[in-house]
Every structure is written in structure tokens, then in C-alpha cells.
Amino acid sequence: MSGVLDLRTLQRWFATVVEHLATAEVAVRSTRARRLVALPALHAGKVLVPNPRMAATAQLQVYNGGYQVRLIEVLQGDFGGLLHALGDDAFTALMARYLSKHPSRHANLNQLGQHVEAFVRAQRQLPNRAFLADLARLEWSLCRAFDAPEFTPVTNEQLQQVPADQWAQVRLQLNPSVQLVATRFPVGAWYRAWKEDQSPTIPGPERAWTLVFRRDDKVWRQRLERTQHALLAALAKGEVLGEAIEHSGGDARVGQWLQEFARDGLFAGVVTKRARLRRK
């Protein structure tokens, strides 16, 4: 196989070169690459067929160069706000390091950004990292809502079928697109300003709660009060409605909120002691 290499060794070497943060020229000299393919073998044409127009490392560079460009482009699409806040160069450098630590392990590129928030939060040298991590959390929640499994929302009419004496014990199941985003910074307001082509400045800390959900195939953002967030978070944990209302402080507006949540299709199931009204 390629002179002396078995297929697995060849693929491990090739992957090492392709995903290296620097160039293929640097990558083939890395310790890991040299453990798999010795440089003299590469330069003697024992691994790649010599090409009169391109050195071996130039051929490999086609793959190395394409790797980062392609994947960072995906992250630019998923984290447009983060890109704006950081600027092109800083974003590209940060995401290149992200890819090195969190290479894709999924068939689908829509999973690529799942560790961005944690990665950003861990960057001690990154200015405004707490805000940027919160922003990444919000943007990833938008991606998750977009790609959440299919569901059929429960309507207000269906909710009204629940007998009054069972309301306290009912479990309202949130639809799988619902994301409850609690942040230390008001990233929802910053994000809205950015989407509206304003030039928002990075705000100071101020706790904020944002509801993200999908309705009619569109992803929506809605600012929540802390008690609304607590109510939905309790429901998400599987608490019965009576307990969830207690956890949200027993606000008098709970009935109105539940109707609004139902109108927005936030519930995908209603489980009473007697019957499961709807679940998907």
C-alpha cells in the first residue's frame, strides 16, 4: 500500500496533514505526521506519485487549505453575531483553534458548533469572553431550534380539554425546539440590534432570559421575564404544572402566559393522570 503503508496508517497520516492548523509543509514535519510517514519516504516519491508541476506538500496543501476554509465558513454561518463582535481575523484565528480542539465527529456539519460556547468561555486571554460566550450560547440555541426534531404542537383548544381539577397535576411537555437561554449579558438585545444593521457596543453584565423556539419552520427569539423562564424551565424538567407555578413564584399572570405559550406552539404534549392527550 503506497509502497510501505497500510491503508489505516496512510489515512491517519493524511488526516494529520489535512487538519493541521498551519500548512501542509509544516504538517508533514510534525512529530505525529513523521511517526506515520518519514519525511525521506515522502520526498523520495514513495507515498505520493511525483507531479512535475507540484511538490508533494503543494499537492497536500490543496486539502489542508480547503479544510479550514470550508469548516470556518460553516461556523461563520452559524455564529454570525460572534463573527461581527470579534471581526474577521480574530474570529478565523479563534475558530481554527476551535477546530483543532473540537474536530467534526458527525456526518452533518450542523453539529460542528456545539462546543463553541464552552470553548469561548475557556479562552482566558480573550477580551469580553463572558459576553462572547453568552452570545455563542444564544446563536447555538438558534441552530438547535432550527434543526430540532419534528413535532406537532398542542393547541389552546386541546389544553382546554383538561378537566379543571387536574390542572395542578398536569405535565406540559415542551416541544423539542424550545431553548431556554439564561445569560449574564443581555445578548438578545445585542443580537437584535446587530440583525437590524445597527452597530451595537458590547454591553455590561445584566442578567437576561431569552426563549428560542421554532414555529411554522421559522426560528423565533423572545425576551422572557425571570419568572417566565423559571416556569418553562420547571416544565422542561418534567415538573407538574402546580409545582412549576410554585417555582415561578406563583405570578398571577401564569394563566395568560400559558395561553400565549400554547398559541406559539411551545407545547407538544399534555400528560394527565388519565391520559396522554398528545405526544409526538
Place this chain on the structure above:
Amino acid sequence: MNLNDLVANDLGIGLGLRTVHYAHVLEKRPQVDWFEILSENYMHTGGRPLHILDEVAAHYPIVMHGVSMNIGSTDALDRDYLRQLRALAQRCRARWISDHLCWTGVDGKNLHDLLPLPYTKAALRHLIARVKAVQDELERPLVLENPSTYLQFAGADMDEPQFLQELTAATGCGLLLDVNNVFVCAENHGFDAQDYLRRVPWQNVVYFHLAGHTVHATHRLDTHDGPVCKEVWQLYALAHELSGGRSTLLEWDAKIPDFATVHREAKKALRYRTGATKPKRAERPAAGKPAPVGAR
């Protein structure tokens, strides 16, 4: 579903279904023979993409084309991926499922690129076993595309056409012949593209891909970002002649223009398809239409 049915099922001229054209396709319902989807765009998602696919599949034949099967990898086959692929094929009533003769990752990582294989006997044995396993899982022939490559591994026991001959003979899998990829590889590696085409196992070729590519000083890059070049059209004409005609698809994945431009480019293939090259009958002027003035 057997390979002969796929080969004989000439769907006509198709287009890749792309996000930027969703609204046009749904609202205008253009007269397109069929659409090819990128399988992974409709997997691990449950919202808009799937609903649009349902709508498009209700009106057009669908072919699935994937980029993450990782058929050539030395990692274990991703059975979950294959099950989801099968479920998606059932959902959109896919005419067939294709992917690439390549590998995309190793040690659990996905590099999201179509990486080259060494054309050795050992690699061939590896591929044969995996293609058979995939076909068992999917319960249908797998259709594999010849990739564009920018290097060749030393120590090969055969060239690509022979590798394809051996692979198809051993597995009965189908081939997606990407004519642009043949040209790009021929230019990059210095072989004769026409000779390549004459050695293709045509009985296994299910459909053609056409696309544009980018010319660099040292190599050609398969970018799908423009119209098909003259040389590729000429090769397509030969491929059409040698095959007797197959379903044909235009890929345009970067710098994507409006739908009409992409469709117009795809329909150029009609010039090379059976019947379309016959001289047209002269059009007679409609009754009562005045004769052109000033024409000499």
C-alpha cells in the same frame, strides 16, 4: 430495486436542489425533470428543510447524493448514518442513493472532504466488503461517484478505470460518472480523459454529473462555481455516445446564480442527448404574421 432498473431509468436533465432556490422551486414549480438533494442537509434536522423536501418530492423525482458515507475509511461503517439514509430515502421516495468513491475521515473525525484512495488491491478488497455491507443495509444498489483528486498515492496496482471495473464487477454497485471530475483528474494527473471514458464499465453507470471548475496555475480545482467548460461538454458528448444516454445532473454549489441561469446551463446537455442533435424542422411563420422587414 436492481441496478439494471436504475441504469435504464433515464430521468432526463436534473438540477441540484439548493437552499437559495427553494422559494423559486416551490412558488414557480419550474419544468425540471428531477432534483438531486444533498442527503446530509435533510438528516439530523426536523424543520424547514424536511418540509421543503416533502413539498418538492411531491412534484419531482428525487435522487439522494451524500458526502459523509465515508465508504473508503478504515473506521467502522456508521450504521446509524446508514439507517437514517434509508429512512430519508423512504420519505422522499428517492430513485437511488449515491455517494463518493473516497473517504472523509478516520479515528472518528470527519474532515468533510472527499479524500483520495490508493488504487491498490488491498484498498479494493476493503471497498468491496464495505460496499456490499452498505448495499445490504440500504437494500438497494449503492451508486458511487468518481472523485476529483489533487494527488495520487504511490504503489497503486491499477488506475481508476480498472478500480471501478473491479469494484462494480465484485459488488454490482452503480456508478455516478462525474464528467467534470474525469477532466479535472486527467488534467491534474496527466492521463487521457477519452481513454478513461472508453474503459468505464458502462453497464453500471446510472447517471452523469456535470459542473464547472476553477483553473489554477498548477492544477484544476473542482469548485462547482460556474458554467461547464467546453472540454467537459465534449467529454459529455463522448460519454453520452458510449453509454447510450443516462440521467444527467448539473451541480452548481458556489457563487450560485438565479435559478433560470442554472437551469439554462443544465439544458445545454440536451444538445448531446439522443434525438436532440437531429436538425430541427424549419419553423413556418404563423398565419397572418407579416414578413420580416429588411431581412436579406
